Amino acid sequence: MPGANPPGNVRRVSSPRTLQAAPSAPSAERAPAAERPRRRNRTVQRERLLEMLRSTDTHPTAANLFEGLRGEFPRLSRGTVYRNLEVLVCEGVVEQVPSRSGVMRYDGNPRPHHHFVCDACGDIRDLDIQLPQALATRLQRRYKLRADRVRADFFGLCEACRGRDS
Amino acid sequence: MPGANPPGNVRRVSSPRTLQAAPSAPSAERAPAAERPRRRNRTVQRERLLEMLRSTDTHPTAANLFEGLRGEFPRLSRGTVYRNLEVLVCEGVVEQVPSRSGVMRYDGNPRPHHHFVCDACGDIRDLDIQLPQALATRLQRRYKLRADRVRADFFGLCEACRGRDS
């Protein structure tokens, strides 16, 4: 029933009328059979990497994060950054955001959300909105596709660039 | 004149009640001032590249296109492919689709549309649906952001992978 919004508050975990914004991808590929427990050590590098991702909303690149952590870990290596990002993505606490420039960006915002991308400066801003569940229903009916997550990128000029533009 | 027409070509036919799916990005970055007419030669390579993009729905990579055209142009170079893709994107007839793997994909579907991405096989399928215009209004009210385009990626398992899965 993709109807209108009931009077009460609509955001609860029970039966959402809105389609969940992409929170965490199922690691991609399939895991055939051998599903070993896969123990994981706690390391300062990974911990700080996550903190850094959580404390910003700029959707940093691996290079950004590497630079940002070099002060703390002078011998940090890029490989470590990439490997840890991969771990965090697999764990579902960090999301990859493929960007228009081709460089991958990373998003530590744990809430389901979407993005506004400025056409001029390229900045990405988080949007705390939800897409109507009706869309998933339509997908199901029209295409027999069952979508469990969605990510929407809105494009336009951000306030700053709109002012500066003309 | 004050007709709010952002840089780039945002051709809007009338007044849609649905938000336009990202048709063509305004080339990114800023367009300063010197906007020379920029003459453009017609070349077979570029023509065939576009045809190839229009004749498929697989959202090929530059490498895919390069390989696909080598039969026809044995001395084709990757540089030519990339440069022509850039031209087509700037002209607004081809769209860049940043993919999860990091490699850029290209989309020659001229209709506004969205995508369904299979979590298992990674295939991207075009969706002929539209997002409600109400979303843009909400963005405007909640964030003071004026979005003129939107691109939504829906995630889940495609039919084939759903069957094969379990």
Add this chain to the structure above:
DNA sequence: ATTTCTGCAAAAATTTTGCACCTTG
């Protein structure tokens, strides 16, 4: 004739990987 485009090759930029040693549990 002049501007644009191509092929080729070298260079950049980004991400992945092998390996020896160090850490965590």
Add this chain to the structure above:
DNA sequence: CAAGGTGCAAAATTTTTGCAGAAAT
């Protein structure tokens, strides 16, 4: 100790660029 992680460096990928000659208008 054993499994997992790090730093380092080399390699693999993907994309960009400088140039000289070729093509288009």
